[in-house]
Amino acid sequence: MHEWWRRIKVWPRVETCNGSVRGFVKWEGLKKMVEELMEGEMGKEVRKNVEDYGELARKAMEVGGGSSWCNLDALVNDLITGAPKEHVKELQCNQLIAFMKH
Structure with a gap:
């Protein structure tokens, strides 16, 4: 586990x-502690960090370039073709985008 709760x-x-x-x-x-989280500096920092992690998560999920989509596409290609990841890398995101548009 990455202990995300400690980082935020x-x-x-x-x-x-x-x-x-x-x-x-x-x-x-x-x-x-509740007052500090609701009104204090720690609470402001927590909210900022949560927003930052939320933005990173949104970027990872973007269709057509997010790392989550590209990794999913790579897995599907590897399972279907049996080809190593490096052989299909350039096609991965484009194929997934085409699939999602249909």
């Missing part, structure tokens, strides 16, 4: 009553 900081830690990783949390600590 959507898994903030709240101090527990006994200092352990698992356990009950103090009301004040939880309130502080």
Whole structure:
């Protein structure tokens, strides 16, 4: 797993009553963390990072050039033709675009 939640900081830690990783949390600590995520700088950073990852995901899914489509096309070509990826690389995206238009 890529631990995406750490990179976009959507898994903030709240101090527990006994200092352990698992356990009950103090009301004040939880309130502080929620306020920080809703109104503070951490929340702004989280929202910005989520927007950035969303844009990257949209680009990967673009028909005709996104990496997800090209990789799917490469897999289909390899399964159908048995040809190695490098032999069909130039045709991959074009074939998928033509298929999607029909």
